[in-house]
Structures are given as structure tokens and as C-alpha cells.
Amino acid sequence: MTATATATPVRGRTFACKADEVAIGQPRIVAFGRMSIGIFQLDDGYAALLNICPHRAGRLCEGPVCGTTRPTDRAEFVYERAGEIVRCAWHGWEFEIRSGKCLVDDKLKARTFPVEVVGEDLYLELGR
Numbered sequence: 001m002t003a004t005a006t007a008t009p010v011r012g013r014t015f016a017c018k019a020d021e022v023a024i025g026q027p028r029i030v031a032f033g034r035m036s037i038g039i040f041q042l043d044d045g046y047a048a049l050l051n052i053c054p055h056r057a058g059r060l061c062e063g064p065v066c067g068t069t070r071p072t073d074r075a076e077f078v079y080e081r082a083g084e085i086v087r088c089a090w091h092g093w094e095f096e097i098r099s100g101k102c103l104v105d106d107k108l109k110a111r112t113f114p115v116e117v118v119g120e121d122l123y124l125e126l127g128r
Contacts, residue, residue, distance in 0.1 A: 013116055013123035020120065022046065025065045025083060032126060037113060039122060040065065040097045042083065047097050048124055049086065050111035054102070058090030060110055068094055068103060 009015075014032065016039055022028040027038040029051055036051035038061025053060040067082035085094050085103070094103040100110035114125040 009116055009118045009121075009123040010125070012127060013114075013125050016048070016115075016122045016124045018120055019046070019117060019122055022122070027061050027065065027086070029061055032124075035126070037061070037124065038086070039115065039124075040086070042097065046115040046117065046122060048113040048115050049095070049097065049100055050113070052110075053088040053090065053093060053095075054108045054110055055088060055093045055105075056090055058088045060086060060088050060095065063087045063089035065097070066094075 016030050017028055022039050022041045024041045027040045029036055029038050037048050038051050039046060039048045049061055051059055051061040064087050065083055066085050066087055067079055068085050070078040070080050072078055084097055086097055087094050095101065095110045096103070100112040102108035102110070116123040
């Protein structure tokens, strides 16, 4: 889920950080009490994931932001989706940053949070 810009935050959203504190390929990890969330800047906006890998509870958002290889019928290496995937640093499992979907196991999904851009500020909806 990527963010869209609005004039005022939607009620119930929590300030996370300034937009310029999040760089492409370098997620900003923000703590909300005991909850840690990674905020990512993508080509078309922002996305946020809970910083816990659903595979083995590693710090998912602290892994590398990368792409992945496309399955092909031939013996070839096709790299695609650069900047759209985060790879858990513990076991290398890959997750789509926008949706939290695991690329290896459809049953696993990282928790996502809606991100709203208000001027230069980023807000998250934490209560879903």
C-alpha cells in the first residue's frame, strides 16, 4: 500500500516522521511504544511494514531493499522489481514492500500500515 498526499491527516492517524527522513532504499525504523515499523520510500510514494518477519520474527525492515529474480523457462537470470522487495536479514525470505506478501510462501504476509503524506509529514494508521 503506497501513500497519497493530503492537506490534513485523516483522523486516527499517528505522526511517524518527516518525509525527508526516509530515503529510497533506506527505510526509516520508527518505534511506537513497543511496536517497531519500517517506513519505505518507493518510486510512487511510501509504504510501511511491521518490523517483524512473519517467518521467524527477525527484524524484517532492517534487511536489504532489493529486487528479485523472475522465473523463466530457460536457463537465464532475469532480475526485476528493484527497490520493491525487502529481504529478511535472518533467513533471506523476501516480502513485497507494498503488500507485505511473502514471495516464497503465500500463507505468510508481513503486516502493513497505511501511510498518509501531509505536507512534509508522514502519518500511519496503527489501529488496523
